[in-house]
Amino acid sequence: MLVLIVLTALIMAPLGLFARYEPRPVIGWILAPIPLALFLAISALTPEVLAGGQVVQAIPWAPRMGLELRFMLDGLSMLFALLVSGIGALVVLYTAYYLAGDPGMGRFYLALFIFMGAMLGLVLADNVLTMFMFWELTSVSSYLLVGYKHDYPEARRGAQMGLLITVGGGLALLVGLVLLGTAAGSYTISEILAAGERIKASPLYTPAMLLIFLGCFTKSAQFPFHFWLPNAMQAPTPASAYLHSATMVKAGVYLLARLHPTLSDTTLWLYTLTVVGMTTMLVGAVAANRRDDIKGLLAYSTISKLGTMVLLAGMGGPEAPAALVATILAHALYKGALFMLAGAVDHEAGTRSLARLGGLRRAMPWTAALAILSSLSMAGVPILFGFVAKEEQLYAAVDNGLPPGLDVVVLIAVVTSAVFGVLYSWRLVSGVFFGAPGSGMKEHVHEAPAGMLIGPAILTTFSVVLPLGLLPTTGTFLQPAVDAISNEAAKISLYLFPSEISLPLILSMTALLIGAVLTRFEPQIVAAPSPLPPWLNGDRIYDAAVDGVLQGATVFTRTLQNGKLRSYMTWAVLSLIAVVTPPLLLFGFNGLTLPNLDGVEPFEFVSMLLIPIGVIATLQARSRLGAIIAASFVGLMVAYIFVIYSAPDLALTQLLVEILTTVFLVLLFAVLPASFERLTSPAEQSRDGLIAVIGGLMFAGIAFAASSSTELSPISQAFRAESQTQGFGDNVVNVILVDFRGFDTMGEIVVLFIAVLGIYAMLRLRPDASLARDDEEAPVRPARPDEAVLHGNGQDGRSAPDAREAPVAGKGR
């Protein structure tokens, strides 16, 4: 069942391509039921989870490596899976209207469904390696989503930045997960959690955790990696809504929450997460108030909230798990709605700039109403779900598990971020919907189509209705998630009206009050200089790093790939010598026996001697053809040796390969001058000769050492014994190739195919520059299909230059 849920979204992804056909919105109504069905399927499993159980499904994959496709549904993964599929359904529907005029909508749906499947796999996985696979798949599919408008350099840059940072963090995560699995002795998440105490005592705990933190921080846009998220705003709004509300950026928070029960409350965990989360929370909240783009404002507010979540995962204390779960739900509800509404405003008014928008409440009353309600929830104003979550945060901050000193700092930080939250919520609402009508908008702005409002309406309704009467139900529903996160029995108790005046309530009201007062000073706050030093600008550091890598790669490439075959050979042989020599010198000469020459017939000896003679002839050749023939002679003699030692298969292959190599060499050399020119100095020649001789000696040494080895029995006997009985063939070589080691052969033919693709691309799909250069000498244009073509000596294709035939290749970038 769980595997089916994960695979459905992935398998259904190509259906999105039907979005090519008109009328576009219909495809939304056809596709949205798919995630809705997933939502219902997961809901159907809810009773079992609410009863305290888990749903597990495992398919072995590579059992000896501890790799299996193992999925588990518990409270935490259920919360995430429901958000992913539920908000996914709304986003799919919204996309149909938002991108109705866009020709690439099918491609967008394809990536969106792959992303959905990857995200479901990530949260449901119960094996860290399975989880990692889906983790990286979310990075790749979000790259496709963010870079959707690939004609724009900013979109490409944003997509590439997100990919490089999250995948780079993902690599750290992989190492961390493997270390964690090694410390636990299992890659299954539930078994890792069960071994929590042992892992904490292990020396691998610190490196494993630091690497995992790196993965989570990059994915969840924590300071100092937060800058990719605003750049990812280049994505079409439906993708932003999805990425921010329910899914990708919360993956890091999800993993931290998943590991929380048994791996937390160490100093490392407490301090790292608290400091990083708190910094992110404040940086995001401050930056959100300085943004003019409404999507940028929302992006930084997401960063702030992600920081809050990491802080809650880090700081410990009895209330933190409940606060984390409530924050995840509240944030998904209001942020999903707000992004979709921001898209609606952008779609109708033609701009996202706060300075150019204004007074839209009359033209877009429904959008305004929904946005105001969701913004109130974001600000944490009472009776909305955002308020409930904020109260939980404050309770957790008051009663945290941090040492004295730091706990006060955390409390102040949480209140400060609440104050800024009020401020940016107010900026959003007042800037877009109130005041004088903006100057930079389209004329005659209309209300967004109903299809674009359904999603935000449903999410906003939840933000309003959940606190109004459904709180006990919500608490029951969230309780399994809290159980999955907390390390001791913790009860979630959501409330709307506190029974008594408590410190959190006073702080909450104070924050609202200060926020309301600060709205008076909005222009000054927006204009205030950045509190961070300019060199700490993530964008700049990223650009410098990417430039540095590119420059380094250029230098490296110029050194290694200078276009001379001679230097390629030198590097290849040198690296082989470097790898092979040390073990050969250390171990190779133990018990080395020279081969037994007793049974060697004189003619065999002579044929072997002919090989070095051929090599010397190649070196001494004055003409290209002579060199080719001498080199082929060497190959043929090797084939002959195979014949002598009764290896007809090898001999045949060697013979054919030798013939074809000669043909290819002749093809290449035929147009070059007939004789060689000396382009190297004697010093270079002797250097290359020395390298060649050493390389040859090393390989001879390896051959001797291998044939002298008696420790391992030769594998050939086993193959010979089993080829007839198991592989039903007398030709052992062939049975090995197609049966015993068929998988290798499969890989080899794939390599062959890739090689020919590469050669084809290099020779055929290159920029026309090289063609033009040749055409100066021989003004030949490719023949047109309708031209009479003579086979034979190529007396064809000489036609007048034809504009239509102009560059065949090189048009694409």
Next chain:
Amino acid sequence: MYDSIILRNVSRLMFPILLLLSLFMLVRGHNLPGGGFIGGLLAASAFILQIIAYGPMYLRTTFQINFLNLAAFGVIFAALWGLVGLVTGQAYMLAFWLKEPIPGIGKLGTPVLFDVGVYLTVIGVTTQLALVLAEEPTLYPIQRPPARRDAVAPEA
């Protein structure tokens, strides 16, 4: 390419013989020296001989085979026969054999069919390589394919 009457006549005669030999090598490969790789190289030699004797255009127009597609088909064809094991719930590439030999062909099993995939891939790769080189404008400015249908630039 090489304007030689002897080469042209010999290559015309050799072509069917080499192809038959390559098929023979392919089929007998499971019990005697031969197999998909050797057979494929032999068949490619047959095609390349035509290129040398008549030029690449002759091969393009006379046979009308897209060797790149042939190679791709070979890879997929070979991979396909590994799936039989997967479908029956066993390991990928597990061998399956017919109980009774088919008259004239011999005993058939998935490894033999896998070898056919190797055969096609090797023919496609090697011949395409020779074609690309022989049609290379910097090397042979005169020789051009009749229509470069397979070298369409990506849509801008």
